[in-house]
Amino acid sequence: MKLTIQRHQKGKSYEETFDVASLKVTTLLAALYEIKAKMDESLTFDAGCRSGVCGACALRVNGRETLACSYTPHDGDRIEPLNYHPVQRDLKVDKEKPQETLKRVLPTTIQNPKSKIQNPPLSSEDEAKFRVQTDCILCDSCYSACPVLAVNPDFLGPFALTRAWRYHTDPRYIEEVPNDSIQHLTSKIQNPVLLDTVQQNGIWDCTLCGECTAVCPQQIDPKSDIMQLRGESLKAGYSDPTLSTPSFGTPDFGGGFGFDPNAGF
Structure with missing residues (x-):
């Protein structure tokens, strides 16, 4: 052999x-x-x-x-x-650069003001929400398999985004909202600051190809986690930036839809 x-x-x-x-x-x-x-x-x-x-x-x-x-x-x-x-x-x-992306999605945590005890125990239902994501072994396989990084080296990458979903779903974390511009959009959303960090070079840059899910040795599904983060972001008032300038491959004369008014049909 x-x-x-x-x-x-x-x-x-x-x-x-x-x-x-x-x-x-x-x-x-x-x-x-x-x-x-x-x-x-x-x-x-x-x-x-x-x-x-x-x-x-x-x-x-x-x-x-x-x-x-x-x-x-x-x-x-x-x-x-x-x-x-x-x-x-x-x-x-050297895995330092890829794993630096994790620092960008760590939540700024404070004690949940609704809790009367320090570090309240999790219910089995709450723990089940992020049980699989917690099994990540930081092997970087999903990062290596991601085609987005070939064209955008600043992309957060799959395991950072799946970690973001893990923290977002953990009720033990709550974040301070830094300014009113985010507060009016996300007053009812848990961890709004974390959601803000995954918008640029994050969830909307993913192509949802599923390569990260296919190679994960722990059977984690980053593609699904990214889709969940997109849904939470839409609830919080964010939107896919690529939808603001749709194009259908023809010249755009200001209408935003790529149609040429003089081309005829």
């Missing part, structure tokens, strides 16, 4: 194929360890728990994001690092 690995060393990028037929490999991560131990000690990759829990070993196989510790290798597999991450060496990437 031969595995082709995209190498990145000393400023050079190249492919190298390793024949692991004689090695004992059950998972791709085991194969990488065997290659490093017996063929090329310079091979660099990330790993942690080896049990699909920490997300450290996420990479791409044949153009698809997966966890190396959970993937069974096949002859001819091509392994490469995650997309949109600075490559440090071989399959090891």
Whole structure:
């Protein structure tokens, strides 16, 4: 069995194929360890728990994001690092920039004034609303699979937006509204400031392609969470900015609908 690995060393990028037929490999991560131990000690990759829990070993196989510790290798597999991450060496990437997006969606929390006790316990119904989203292991697979980031590097990305939905649905969080311009739109909406942070380079930029959902090892559905955030945003008075200038591919003479009044029918 031969595995082709995209190498990145000393400023050079190249492919190298390793024949692991004689090695004992059950998972791709085991194969990488065997290659490093017996063929090329310079091979660099990330790993942690080896049990699909920490997300450290996420990479791409044949153009698809997966966890190396959970993937069974096949002859001819091509392994490469995650997309949109600075490559440090071989399959090891820097995840700092993608995970910085999480800071932008953290709610500014204060004690809920309606509660008479500190940190009120959650009901099972409330906890169920964000139980799945809490299982995110920050592997960055959904971020790497997102086609929006290829054209907009400032896009928040799927796991930041699904985390935003997790906080938005948690009744233990309530936010101060910073100004009247938001207050008059969102006086009855929980976490209005959080909703405000996901409007630009956020929920409306998503194409709803579902690639993030397809590659998530935890079966989280960022696409659905983004759709939920869109619905909450509409309730709060926000709107899809792309709908303000619709076009049907013909010249726009000020009517806003792209029709040419002189073109005839």
